[in-house]
Amino acid sequence: MNTIPAGTAHTAAKVVAGSLERRDDIGLGELRDHLPMTRRRLRPGQHLYRSGQPFTALFLVNVGCLKSCELSDDGREQVTGFRMRGDLVGVESIGLPGCTCDVVALDASEVWELPYAPMLSACLRVPGLQARLTWTLAEEIRRDRSWMLALGTLGAERRVASFLLDLADRHARLGFSASHFILRMNRTDIASFLALKHETVSRVLSRLQERGLILVERREMRILDAHGLRDCVNGDEPATMH
Amino acid sequence: MNTIPAGTAHTAAKVVAGSLERRDDIGLGELRDHLPMTRRRLRPGQHLYRSGQPFTALFLVNVGCLKSCELSDDGREQVTGFRMRGDLVGVESIGLPGCTCDVVALDASEVWELPYAPMLSACLRVPGLQARLTWTLAEEIRRDRSWMLALGTLGAERRVASFLLDLADRHARLGFSASHFILRMNRTDIASFLALKHETVSRVLSRLQERGLILVERREMRILDAHGLRDCVNGDEPATMH
DNA sequence: ACCGGGCCGTAACGGTTCGTAACGACATGT
DNA sequence: ACATGTCGTTACGAACCGTTACGGCCCGGT
Numbered sequence: 001m002n003t004i005p006a007g008t009a010h011t012a013a014k015v016v017a018g019s020l021e022r023r024d025d026i027g028l029g030e031l032r033d034h035l036p037m038t039r040r041r042l043r044p045g046q047h048l049y050r051s052g053q054p055f056t057a058l059f060l061v062n063v064g065c066l067k068s069c070e071l072s073d074d075g076r077e078q079v080t081g082f083r084m085r086g087d088l089v090g091v092e093s094i095g096l097p098g099c100t101c102d103v104v105a106l107d108a109s110e111v112w113e114l115p116y117a118p119m120l121s122a123c124l125r126v127p128g129l130q131a132r133l134t135w136t137l138a139e140e141i142r143r144d145r146s147w148m149l150a151l152g153t154l155g156a157e158r159r160v161a162s163f164l165l166d167l168a169d170r171h172a173r174l175g176f177s178a179s180h181f182i183l184r185m186n187r188t189d190i191a192s193f194l195a196l197k198h199e200t201v202s203r204v205l206s207r208l209q210e211r212g213l214i215l216v217e218r219r220e221m222r223i224l225d226a227h228g229l230r231d232c233v234n235g236d237e238p239a240t241m242h
Numbered sequence: 243m244n245t246i247p248a249g250t251a252h253t254a255a256k257v258v259a260g261s262l263e264r265r266d267d268i269g270l271g272e273l274r275d276h277l278p279m280t281r282r283r284l285r286p287g288q289h290l291y292r293s294g295q296p297f298t299a300l301f302l303v304n305v306g307c308l309k310s311c312e313l314s315d316d317g318r319e320q321v322t323g324f325r326m327r328g329d330l331v332g333v334e335s336i337g338l339p340g341c342t343c344d345v346v347a348l349d350a351s352e353v354w355e356l357p358y359a360p361m362l363s364a365c366l367r368v369p370g371l372q373a374r375l376t377w378t379l380a381e382e383i384r385r386d387r388s389w390m391l392a393l394g395t396l397g398a399e400r401r402v403a404s405f406l407l408d409l410a411d412r413h414a415r416l417g418f419s420a421s422h423f424i425l426r427m428n429r430t431d432i433a434s435f436l437a438l439k440h441e442t443v444s445r446v447l448s449r450l451q452e453r454g455l456i457l458v459e460r461r462e463m464r465i466l467d468a469h470g471l472r473d474c475v476n477g478d479e480p481a482t483m484h
Numbered sequence: 485a486c487c488g489g490g491c492c493g494t495a496a497c498g499g500t501t502c503g504t505a506a507c508g509a510c511a512t513g514t
Numbered sequence: 515a516c517a518t519g520t521c522g523t524t525a526c527g528a529a530c531c532g533t534t535a536c537g538g539c540c541c542g543g544t
Contacts, residue, residue: 196502
């Protein structure tokens with residue numbers, strides 16, 4: 001009962017394949033003339049960079065999905081975000097000699113490496129580049145703040161619902177289906193990002209499925225009732241915590 | 243028992259007075275020649291700007307303390323930070339027509355208003371200004387990430403201890419005492435920032451005082467054992483949660 | 485002086501989430 | 515085939531924190 005309909009394997013394959021195509025520019029077409037960009041491929045689990053390594057470049061995700069993890073000196077670890085096609089990675093280390101976090105590929109991924117020193121000088125020549133970089137940094141701050149709001153004010157269930165809607169939205173912006181996609185991260189990563197435990201994520205996903213809002217099996221996710229999910233985030237349901 | 247020693251009122255007055263002096267530049271000396279900066283004063287409780295208002299300027303805090311609050315469409319509210327002397331306020335709205343959060347003065351405060359449009363063009367003329375702005379944005383991201391790590395991995399007690407140490411550190415950087423200062427925000431604001439309830443903050447502060455780590459009465463804070471607090475953050479104590 | 489509201493502290497209770505454990509599915513390698 | 519490891523799910527007990535309630539303190543207003 002409640003299993004993904006037959007034939008889904010093919011669909012899933014198509015979804016994944018979709019994210020592997022379209023390796024054209026992501027808005028950096030003009031940049032190619034001004035920067036020595038190189039392409040870099042990563043296998044699942046491979047580090048794009050580690051905390052402490054010298055900071056030399058920013059990276060623009062072309063294909064795949066990566067997670068950035070903040071680390072503390074005493075071993076704590078917190079996933080601070082999942083980076084997908086079009087996201088700029090590494091901005092948190094700008095202005096420092098070394099990187100401040102780990103970035104790990106969750107998928108087979110591909111990024112454009114944008115050396116930072118050339119980029120800085122290009123900012124003086126290429127009109128609008130500086131503004132775009134600034135805008136990207138500001139946008140990053142807004143994303144972080146938005147999640148601080150969610151993590152600070154929502155309970156576990158609403159956090160998960162909010163996370164799923166955000167994933168769906170990002171997929172939609174990339175031209176993929178918002179109601180059927182593959183989770184590129186495991187339960188533990190989701191839990192870390194949402195400041196929960198992976199068992200709690202499992203429990204919540206099960207509950208959301210029982211209510212008919214989603215259909216999830218392993219990494220395959222179907223959003224059955226986006227409106228209901230949104231209601232869940234906004235607390236129309238019993239919505240206990242906080 | 244456990245009250246602040248007699249004569250404290252005078253000390254407190256001195257601490258507050260200290261934060262009201264020294265209204266000289268905060269590293270923006272050169273900027274004065276290139277930007278039409280104006281000074282703006284705020285009374286306690288007054289908004290510097292509100293969510294939705296047109297975004298026109300950044301603000302550099304000179305005196306006092308402000309809080310920035312992220313707001314959700316359904317009424318939730320989250321304090322995302324406390325801004326003190328030397329902090330640049332408003333960066334989260336860069337590149338947007340309107341502000342995305344509320345900023346409220348907790349103290350009698352004073353800020354320099356730096357109109358953003360002139361600042362953008364100044365970036366093209368003033369060498370290093372662009373790099374400084376970029377650095378500030380990156381630093382803001384690092385602060386947010388650092389708190390995501392704390393909120394995601396620490397329990398209530400360790401969050402509060404971490405918060406107090408952060409306050410102490412910022413006071414020290416400004417040349418004030420790190421072991422004796424005035425809390426410019428009330429318990430509810432602290433609680434919101436730490437994703438807790440104000441009762442929990444109260445309880446934790448009481449417990450920390452029982453252990454002899456701090457001495458707190460209303461808004462006056464003394465750090466008696468900074469090393470012990472650091473141990474508390476790092477989980478040397480029973481440190482239950484998570 | 486009296487009152488009222490905001491802020492703060494304490495306590496008891498209840499609920500959400502945690503932490504542990506056990507189990508199953510699946511992939512990989514021997 | 516079997517062992518091994520990772521991942522996901524579920525159950526159960528316990529800890530933590532939110533909730534609620536009450537009372538004290540301070541300050542401004544009447």
